[in-house]
Amino acid sequence: MSLWIKNAVTISQNGQFVRTEIILDKGCIHSIGIGQTLAQPDEIDSLDIIDAQGALMTPGLIDVHVHLREPGFPDKETIKTGTMAAARGGFTTICAMPNLNPEPDTVEKMSAVQEKIKVDAVINVLQYAPITKGLTSHHLTDQQALLAAGAFAFTNDGVGVQTAKTMYKAMIEAAKNKTTIVAHTEDDSLLFGGVMHEGVRNKELGLPGILSITEASHIARDVLISEATGAHYHVCHVSTKESVRVIRDAKRAGISVTAEVTPHHLLLSEEDIPSDTSMYKMNPPLRSKKDREALILGLLDGTIDMIATDHAPHTKEDKNKGMLNSPFGITGSETAFSLLYTFLVGPGIVTLSQLVSWLTTKPATVFGLNTGVLKTGYPADIALFDLNTEKGIFAKDFLSKATNTPFINWTVKGTTLMTIVDGKVVYKKER
Incomplete structure (x- = not known):
């Protein structure tokens, strides 16, 4: 599967949000457009497009x-x-x-x-x-x-x-x-x-x-x-x-x-x-x-x-x-x-x-892990986060078997929208 994530933002070293899009192919990061629009690569026949809608994208x-x-x-x-x-x-x-x-x-x-x-x-x-x-x-x-x-x-x-x-x-x-x-x-x-x-x-x-x-x-x-x-x-x-x-x-x-x-x-x-x-x-x-x-x-x-x-x-x-x-x-x-x-x-x-x-x-x-960065050629391991919407932490939403945490019922921002491993979506939250 090849993915094209559009309309995401990344955070720069000086703390600025930068519009970013990224193309994932064959389990790796194929190309990254920071502040610019990517063109579809000739060698990739089809791409599934993910509209991040302004979400934060991180490794x-x-x-x-x-x-x-x-x-x-x-x-x-x-x-x-x-x-x-x-x-x-x-x-x-x-x-x-x-x-x-x-x-x-x-x-x-x-x-x-x-x-x-x-x-x-x-x-x-x-x-x-x-x-x-x-x-x-x-x-x-x-x-x-x-x-x-x-x-x-x-x-x-x-x-x-x-x-x-x-x-x-x-x-x-x-x-x-x-x-x-x-x-x-x-x-x-x-x-x-x-x-x-x-x-x-x-x-x-x-x-x-x-x-x-x-x-x-x-x-x-x-x-x-x-x-x-x-x-x-x-x-x-x-x-x-x-x-x-x-x-x-x-x-x-x-x-x-x-x-x-x-x-x-x-x-x-x-x-x-x-x-x-x-x-x-x-x-x-x-x-x-x-x-x-x-x-x-x-x-x-x-x-x-x-x-x-x-x-x-x-x-x-x-x-x-x-x-x-x-x-x-x-x-x-x-x-x-x-x-x-x-x-x-x-x-x-x-x-x-x-x-x-x-x-x-x-x-x-x-x-010494070959991950943790957004760079071409590295594994296509990506996370998208919603930094704006407030959500409650509720036990009913957990995917773990366990809910033993003092943070139940706390209200937070920064919930995960999507997690991608080796170019495959392994978690997706419905908005």
Whole structure:
């Protein structure tokens, strides 16, 4: 299929909207007209025309941190529903975490997941492999073999690597294999049964807290190991001002460290938690206002490289048990862009071009992906957004199996109109 998208706008580096049209052919971007009208190429016989009607056109969004829950937990999410949800959010490439059952810690298990992705995914899915067998903190997986089987990078997301010895060995292997260690940073010995941030609100609700140093101390350990081994080290879902400081200092020292932050940590703090409700329970937890401010500053000064959702679906039954007994995690794929556009770009905290970069170009650059830009010859991965119409976030509209998010009933702009992967429309919203 060949597509001709007309009457779209793109955002320039100086923040100006520019009328743009684009022709997609054979899964790639054939030609782009910025501020000008394209002519139909002689080599393309027919084109399906899409009138964008002034919508914002961006490269397809990239999310380096999602949970698809399959295999093992299909009641929470599947590869099909998770990728459909991501497509509804404008994402064309997502990176799936390996805390599955079974974990893809061998070539056979990784190959099985890859085959399932080929059959069921509606967008591009890059599958992480575990750092260690069974997501423990002991025996390393065979990185070289798993990379050959299609692994994207290596992480023990959800639990973290508890021993410095294991992380050191993992980073030595990662440097040798030119791959990335992606870290859930959490020192279990400092958890003390916490379920939300150790601050003001947990005391008001009578709930055990999670210390900021639980996260920051692991990052401090790991950046020094990264320096010693030369491995690329990427920090998941940064949430505290101390963590931002450690990462900033490490970058200034020339250490190969990158980091991500979630939409919910950018938009909410512990003070927004209204009661003992698990819709606000995530790991890491919502922190203080000062932490939230530090995260935004970290994005703006380049300490934090990108935004990732940590889309973590759960069933209603699992999430209906209060803070103490419900699992950590909220969904994010379907709401990320609209929330960030409305509540960060709208008030002028960040620019639209910055937001688009953090969701496209930056993750592509950090992880060496051949996508995330609108250039001829690149994959035809495109998203169109309505920046003007206000819409409510309603559970009934979700394509994910799960609706565990505190953003239900929020009103936003920037909803996805269309998502295109390899030149094929995989999501379309009726106007």
